[in-house]
Amino acid sequence: MSTDAELVDGWRRGERDACAQLFERYYDGLARFFRSKLPEAADDLVQRTFLRCFEGLARIADATAFRSYLFGIACNVLREHYRSIHRDGARLEFTSVSAQELAPSASAVLGWQQEQRLLLEALRRIPLEDQILLELCYWEQLPGREIAAIVGAPLGTVKAHLRRARQRLEAQLEALARSPGTLHSTRSDLERWAAAVRQVLDARELPD
Numbered sequence: 001m002s003t004d005a006e007l008v009d010g011w012r013r014g015e016r017d018a019c020a021q022l023f024e025r026y027y028d029g030l031a032r033f034f035r036s037k038l039p040e041a042a043d044d045l046v047q048r049t050f051l052r053c054f055e056g057l058a059r060i061a062d063a064t065a066f067r068s069y070l071f072g073i074a075c076n077v078l079r080e081h082y083r084s085i086h087r088d089g090a091r092l093e094f095t096s097v098s099a100q101e102l103a104p105s106a107s108a109v110l111g112w113q114q115e116q117r118l119l120l121e122a123l124r125r126i127p128l129e130d131q132i133l134l135e136l137c138y139w140e141q142l143p144g145r146e147i148a149a150i151v152g153a154p155l156g157t158v159k160a161h162l163r164r165a166r167q168r169l170e171a172q173l174e175a176l177a178r179s180p181g182t183l184h185s186t187r188s189d190l191e192r193w194a195a196a197v198r199q200v201l202d203a204r205e206l207p208d
Contacts, residue, residue: 002018002021003064004022004025004063004064004066004067005063005064005066006018007019007021007022007025007066008022008057008060008063008066009063011054011057012057012058019054022066023050026067026070027046028202029071029139029140030045030046030049030050030070030071030074031043031046031201031202032135032139032198032201032202033071033074033078033135034046034074034078035201036099036120036123036124036131036135036197036201037078037099037102037103037124037128037131038078038081038099038103041081045074045077045078045081048077049070049073049074049077052073052076052077053069053070053073056073065146065149067142067146068146068149068150071136071140071150072149072150072151072152075132075150075151078128078132079092079094082094082102082103082128085103086102094127094128094129095127095128095129096127097127097128098124098125098126098127098128098131099123099124099125099128099131100121100124100125102128113193113196114178114179114182115182115185115186115193115196116193116196116197116200118173118176118177118178118182118183118186119173119186119190119193119194119197120197121172121176122169122172122173122176123135123169123172125172125176126165126168126169126172127165127168129151129161130161130164130165130168130169131165132151133147133151133158133161133162133165134162134165134166134169136150137162138190138191138194138195138198139194139197139198139201144158144159144162147162170187173186173187
């Protein structure tokens with residue numbers, strides 16, 4: 001299997017197959033990144049991210065860090081989209097406003113498992129920047145240094161923000177849980193339920 005760096009080099013030389021392989025390799029990750037926040041616009045935002053990546057291909061200094069570069073673009077595309085659909089978009093502070101406030105939706109994105117729905121709803125109600133950090137950590141299982149490269153912050157800052165994000169998620173889980181049993185089940189095995197949410201978001205057809 002070709003490495004990201006090899007495929008990026010091939011893409012720069014105009015090899016369409018190299019571009020197609022990178023798209024296939026990272027489509028699912030980008031799709032779930034957008035689906036958890038803007039399910040109706042996810043496909044368009046994935047396409048926009050890859051187009052932006054193509055336009056900046058010559059500026060990728062380290063082709064081995066292509067994943068970080070791609071998700072960094074996805075973060076910018078997401079913020080730009082939110083700003084474009086809000087009249088006061090230029091004033092949005094993503095460190096304090098949540099995905100649910102920005103675009104109320106996705107209440108039924110997940111299917112039948114109460115823990116899955118609780119976790120996604122809680123994620124959508126913490127500040128957007130916190131949601132992004134937790135999803136990169138739990139769903140993409142990226143190391144701290146790579147997350148820091150994606151969001152453009154020092155590693156120490158990212159670690160501190162991840163701790164705060166987990167605390168905010170915990171508070172939302174408690175506020176939204178409809179029963180003590182669901183709260184305990186979700187909180188006691190958070191990584192398993194995060195993986196379950198990821199699996200549902202990976203489906204090309206989301207359940208009602």
